[in-house]
Amino acid sequence: MLEGKVTGFQDILGNDMVKEHFKKAIENHKISHAYILTGEAGMGRKSIANAFAMTLLCEKGGNEPCMVCHSCKQVLGGNHPDLIYVTHSKPGSIGVDDIREQINDTIMxxxxSSYYKIYIVDEAEKMTVQAQNALLKTMEEPPSYAVIILITTNQEEFLPTILSRCVQLKLKPLKDFTVKSYLTEHLDIPEKEAEICAAFARGNLGKAIHLASSDEFKELFQKVMNIVKNVRSMDIAVLLDCIREIKEMNFDIEEVLDLMQLWYRDVLMFKVTKDMNLLIFKDEYKMINELGEKADYAGLEQILSAIDTARARLEANVNLELVMELLFLTMKNPS
Incomplete structure (x- = not known):
């Protein structure tokens, strides 16, 4: 089953060092038997894994897939017999039977039709200890043609013995400008929306694309903007009602805090520089300037610190309404 977008390396934005590693390995015929690709969901891990697999299987033998040979067309069609996507029936874990049946029992x-036989394991951090130990036996003495690619958001879940047998490659966030340019040029997203989505996604192109097309995010954005613009004049009880409403609509409170942080970062930035071009919320520069004139530097730093504290408290399972009440008190009256 085909998973993730399949393109050549040249069509994947960013992460040039990871792409170059794969291309040089192909050029020098030094392909490892096991790789770990780590990064947030949406950062291109699957696209890079698929590009590497298609290049290895390509009949032209270059460091980019030709996209037109029979092998490339099979990969694009999701039916290449030598490219196996490991699946799992339980959503929360990859069990020992999944690994044995789909990798161990077939790898020999x-x-x-190709020199290589490639296995791609998505959500590989979900492998149980027993599944990892089963995979380890295969990794210790793999056949010459075997390549196993583990895609993960958290490689710390792997056994040290798995890590030691894999080439570990970590994907890094893209620059906000790169993400914004992609949204405006390829998806025709208005510049001001693209700038907000790019900043909010923190270099994750997949997340930015999702946000740009999400009506839910637009609704959340408006609700949070209402809070930060009016926090000083609104009663704590009303502010907490806003948070309850956001929570009832199944929005992520982490995203609320992220938007608040971007807003106050803009207030502080404009207070320091008076440069509108540096703002994310350019349309709101008059209000941002007004807020900056009313608050001193220490107060703005205190609010930004309080947002970080709120995030840490929520991770520690402190009551949501208590956490937000303390945050709102700081936002209303920073000392």
């Missing part, structure tokens, strides 16, 4: 069967 030689490739059907």
């Amino acid at each position: 069967i030689r490739p059907y």
